[in-house]
Amino acid sequence: MRAARLIKMVLLLQARPSMTAAELARELEVSERTVARDVLSLSEAGVPVYADRGRAGGYRLIGGYRTRLTGLGRSEAEALFLSGVPTALREMGLADAASAARLKVSAALRPELRDAASGAAQRFHLDAPGWYQEPEPPELLPAIADAVWDDRRITARYLRKDTEVARELEPYGLVLKAGVWYLAARVEGDYRVYRVDRFTAVAADEGAGAAGVAEASDGRFSRDESFDLPAFWAERAAQFARSILREEVVLRLSARGVHQLPYVTERAAAREAIARAQAASGPDEQGRLTVTLAVESAEVAYAQLLSLGPEGEILAPGELRTRMAAAARRTAALYA
Numbered sequence: 001m002r003a004a005r006l007i008k009m010v011l012l013l014q015a016r017p018s019m020t021a022a023e024l025a026r027e028l029e030v031s032e033r034t035v036a037r038d039v040l041s042l043s044e045a046g047v048p049v050y051a052d053r054g055r056a057g058g059y060r061l062i063g064g065y066r067t068r069l070t071g072l073g074r075s076e077a078e079a080l081f082l083s084g085v086p087t088a089l090r091e092m093g094l095a096d097a098a099s100a101a102r103l104k105v106s107a108a109l110r111p112e113l114r115d116a117a118s119g120a121a122q123r124f125h126l127d128a129p130g131w132y133q134e135p136e137p138p139e140l141l142p143a144i145a146d147a148v149w150d151d152r153r154i155t156a157r158y159l160r161k162d163t164e165v166a167r168e169l170e171p172y173g174l175v176l177k178a179g180v181w182y183l184a185a186r187v188e189g190d191y192r193v194y195r196v197d198r199f200t201a202v203a204a205d206e207g208a209g210a211a212g213v214a215e216a217s218d219g220r221f222s223r224d225e226s227f228d229l230p231a232f233w234a235e236r237a238a239q240f241a242r243s244i245l246r247e248e249v250v251l252r253l254s255a256r257g258v259h260q261l262p263y264v265t266e267r268a269a270a271r272e273a274i275a276r277a278q279a280a281s282g283p284d285e286q287g288r289l290t291v292t293l294a295v296e297s298a299e300v301a302y303a304q305l306l307s308l309g310p311e312g313e314i315l316a317p318g319e320l321r322t323r324m325a326a327a328a329r330r331t332a333a334l335y336a
Helices: 002-015 021-028 032-044 074-080 086-091 095-108 116-121 141-150 229-243 255-264 267-280 298-311 318-334
Strands: 049-052 058-061 154-160 163-177 180-187 190-195 199-203 247-253 289-295 312-316
Touching: 002 021, 002 032, 002 058, 021 032, 021 058, 032 049, 141 154, 141 163, 141 180, 141 199, 163 190, 163 229, 180 229, 190 229, 229 267, 247 255, 247 298, 255 267, 255 289, 255 298, 255 312, 267 289, 289 298, 298 312, 298 318, 312 318
Parallel strands: none
Antiparallel strands: 049 058, 154 163, 154 199, 163 180, 180 190, 247 289, 247 312
16 A cells, blocks of 8 residues: 555656645645655655755655656557456457557566556456346447547537438547447537447548548547536436436335335436435335336336336326236236
8 A cells, every 4th residue: 555655646746846745645645744754765765756845845856757657658558547448448449559558567567566467457347238238339439439539520420310410529538338338529519428329420530431431520629628528427417317207106115115116217216206205204104105206208117117016006197007007917817
């Protein structure tokens, strides 16, 4: 742990002109006294850390000191940050770059640390798709990933329902969600989200002439540095989840049903419905809780809420209650 903290301290000082003891302590989550001891250890190891005295003082590296990674290139460095996601790297066409980056990092390490990469790979693996899903990487994903890395406009054709539309996009970022790739792009000043598997043709300046590619677009765009991909995705994902929940179902749940509901329907909507009901009136004398649940449609609710069995009773709408009752009678007949 201490070795990792010392490395992080060097990298922090390398990235900034100067940092106070308080700033380093906050970043490293240690006391200022520990910072002082770590600086002394670095100095004894030959790392040129200099302490500026006074109220405006702090710590800085002198003599242009830099850590070095034996010729690590930009694409390799970018791929290295994704090396814990091997499937995503492979689908974006970055597997070779990541392999080269890992080799260069290994070459820069002391001999006793060169098995660190393989050791980590045997202890952590991310499998993004959900269970019972065979991932099919979109054919045009590598071309889109290239444009994202290079801040290059693309001209694309995209399937919207049964219609194919043409768009010129500024591709800002890619998101892998439950095995499905999405592109966050700016279009006429507005940020939008596209499913990558719905693109039928993509062209960027450097991609002209490749399979499935139309004529080239106008080159690079100026990225808005204030754009935050994780924050943007979190907001849009929440908006999408809310937008598809257009109907409501009233149901009475047993204590077990309250526990099960978030696992059979949209989790955030279920938890919100349970919280509202508990705050408003709480369980009745039989321990059952009546909730009003936002759902995508009656058809979807029927498929989802059937799995509650006797732990949930539909009260409204009447048509759904009648349908659930009929399903219960058919099920009872099978086990009669």
